Amino acid sequence: VMHEVFKVTDEFKAMPQHAEVDVDTINAVIEEAGKFASEVIFPLNISGDTEGCTLDKVTHEVKTPTGFKEAYDKFVEGGWAALSCDAAYGGQGLPFVLNQCLYEMMNSANQAWTMYPGLSHGAYEALHAHGTDEQKALYLPKLTSGEWTGTMCLTEPHCGTDLGMLRTKAEPLADGTYKITGNKIFISAGEHAMAANIVHLVLARLPDAPKGSKGISLFVVPKFNVKPDGSLGERNPIYCSGLEHKMGIHGNATAQIAIDGAIGTLVGQPHKGLAAMFVMMNAARLGVGNQSLGLTEVAFQNALAYAKDRIQMRSLSGTKAKDKDADPIIVHPDVRKMLLTAKAYAEGARALQIYCTLLLDKAHSHPDAKVRAESEELVALLTPIVKAFITDNGHTATNACMQVY
Structure with a gap:
């Protein structure tokens, strides 16, 4: 989607801040992000859900599920918290698009864990946009590094x-x-x-x-x-x-x-607090859309694997798995319709998310004031759509994927 549909590196060439970001850099970052999501936080998903968080009523401290803190330490050590933050506060200054892709995969792997660093980004954005110099100096470096949430x-x-x-x-x-x-x-x-x-x-x-x-x-x-x-x-x-x-x-x-x-x-x-908070709320709206994209994608991947494995009845157009007593359910039209619906919603949502995040990169980093203003207007229009459309479709898609099971 990034390279073939939106040709993001061509877009970055117009932004001095991101002009050096090439295909190889993007691919390397996404590859490592995928490893972090699948190897570090995905294994904590079920234990996290069964254990949950516990509150000590006396000290008011909350204990997170086993392994959550260790995974967060790895996230900070890997520099993931700083990926698209401002270099002035210790960030890596990479495009927002890369951060959005990291978060899509983390949402697929473990949404509950991902919300801890995810909300920090909104706080970072609001302080970056509206904080005093003193507030920025005190809080932004630590929010950037992930040392604080x-x-x-x-x-x-x-x-x-x-x-x-x-x-x-x-x-x-x-x-x-x-x-x-x-x-x-x-x-x-x-x-x-x-x-x-x-x-x-x-x-x-x-x-x-x-x-x-x-x-x-x-x-x-x-x-x-x-x-x-x-x-x-x-x-x-x-x-x-x-x-x-x-x-x-x-x-x-x-x-x-x-x-x-x-x-x-x-x-x-x-x-004037609402205007400042809207920076955070809009970041959160795109984030909620991205959560649902992550869940749509993982539901699709799981249902697809199951539909290839589970055998039941024969295909309407003749036997497909001659070595088995029945055909895998992926050959049946209604199962295919459900899987293709989920696939279409996942891929369409991903394209919409990447498009919106690319607009954010332009709104922040493009040298042409007209391009910045137009990108800002368009992303303002699309933000509530991202939240509503992708969550509604995510609900439809995960229901369909449950039905496949």
């Missing part, structure tokens, strides 16, 4: 995506920081011990905030406060108070978060 704390018990109803409060303190108090729910990767620190991006209201979504501000609230030299200070009172159980991702800590006077700093302008 990130979350987005939006949803509250009484409001889902209707963020205008949000109640979490932020009180300004004399030293320029803020005291944050409130409750959040459904926070993916919200608490764990896989990384030294967790950088929570929290939506809250200032005392003088107007009602509704125009009164929301964004704050960075770390699990451990960060000293000016980058070392970790005292524990911030932002705790996991309970774990949600979501089917298929028990290995990811979906946390209820209690914030009890935690110290945070303002990201971007007061009352």
